[in-house]
Amino acid sequence: TYYEWTDKECAKMLTDSPWAWELKLLRTGSLGSSDAAEGQQYVSYIIQLRSATPVRQAMVRRMQLVNKYDSLSTEQKQAFDKSAESFLNADYSDKVVLSVSYSTNIQRMVIDLSRAWQSQTMELLKNSVFLYAGKGDKARLLDFNVAQGAQQEFQFVFPREVNGKPILTDKDKSLTLEFAYPVVGGIGDGRGYVEFKTKKMLLNGNLEY
Numbered sequence: 043t044y045y046e047w048t049d050k051e052c053a054k055m056l057t058d059s060p061w062a063w064e065l066k067l068l069r070t071g072s073l074g075s076s077d078a079a080e081g082q083q084y085v086s087y088i089i090q091l092r093s094a095t096p097v098r099q100a101m102v103r104r105m106q107l108v109n110k111y112d113s114l115s116t117e118q119k120q121a122f123d124k125s126a127e128s129f130l131n132a133d134y135s136d137k138v139v140l141s142v143s144y145s146t147n148i149q150r151m152v153i154d155l156s157r158a159w160q161s162q163t164m165e166l167l168k169n170s171v172f173l174y175a176g177k178g179d180k181a182r183l184l185d186f187n188v189a190q191g192a193q194q195e196f197q198f199v200f201p202r203e204v205n206g207k208p209i210l211t212d213k214d215k216s217l218t219l220e221f222a223y224p225v226v227g228g229i230g231d232g233r234g235y236v237e238f239k240t241k242k243m244l245l246n247g248n249l250e251y
Contacts, residue, residue, distance in 0.1 A: 044099035049107050055100035060242035061091040061250070067230035085146045085155065085229045089219060089236050092141040092197070093134035094243070094250045102126045137184060138173060138209065138251060140198045140219060151227045158224035159196060160188055170222035171198055175214035175240075179204040212249050214240050 047055070056062050069083040090097050111122065146155050164186045172180040185199035198221070202209055210217045217238045225232045243250050 044096070044103050045106065047100065047103045049104065052100040052104045052107070055096055056090060056104075057088050059096070060239060061094040061097050062088065063236050063238070064088050065234050065236055067234075069227070069229045083146075083148050083227070083229065085148075085151075085226065086144065087223070087234065087236075088143045090141045091138070091238065091243075091251050093137065093139040095130070096245065096250060098130050098132075102130060134202070136202050138181075138200045138202055140173075140200075141195065142198065143195045145194055146226070146229075148227060155224070155226045156192075156194055158226055159194070160190055162186065162188060162196075162224075167222065172220045173198075173200040173209060173217065174220070175210045175217050178207075178209070178214070180220075181209050210240065210249065210251060212240060212244065216240055217243075217251060 057064060065087040067085045067087075092098065105126070106122070109122065111119065114122065144155060144159060146152060164183065167186055168183050171183045171186075174180040181200040181204045183198060184201055186196065187199075188196035198219070200209070217240065219234075219236045219238075221234050222232055223230065223234050238251070240249065
């Protein structure tokens with residue numbers, strides 16, 4: 043069960059699992075540049091299906107570990123459990139939520155990247171961000187929320203049904219997020235695609251997304 047997961051297992055679930063992928067945009071020919079924290083310059087997007095239960099379970103388990111849950115008082119445990127329960131049982135029956143965190147190892151671009159995303163709006167993105175399975179209809183953005191300040195994160199919200207049909211069924215091979223991103227420092231072409239494989243998203247026979 044998820045409350046036995048280690049921090050390492052939680053990290054894998056949140057960054058490299060059937061419900062979470064990293065889209066890493068590399069600057070070609072930048073090896074050895076003194077501007078990057080490590081050899082190759084990059085901009086990274088970690089995309090999580092936040093509406094998928096395993097992702098939320100990993101987040102709760104991580105908070106347990108951070109807060110040293112086992113050493114909390116009974117009252118503190120009850121408060122934590124109550125908060126965790128409402129987070130785990132949130133209703134996603136009509137929407138799919140993708141949480142995206144972004145970063146770069148090019149120090150002078152950190153502020154530019156944050157500024158570029160924090161200036162985006164639903165209006166600016168609505169015709170360039172889609173979620174779809176196979177050749178099915180593309181779901182359009184329902185909502186866009188971006189964190190301000192130092193937190194480098196935003197959320198895309200999509201409807202779970204398009205034209206009265208579920209956006210994804212177990213007959214579909216994959217679920218694809220297509221999104222426009224700001225080109226900062228000449229890295230990338232402004233268009234990202236992330237594919238989640240359907241057969242790997244089955245949990246106890248149910249499709250989790």
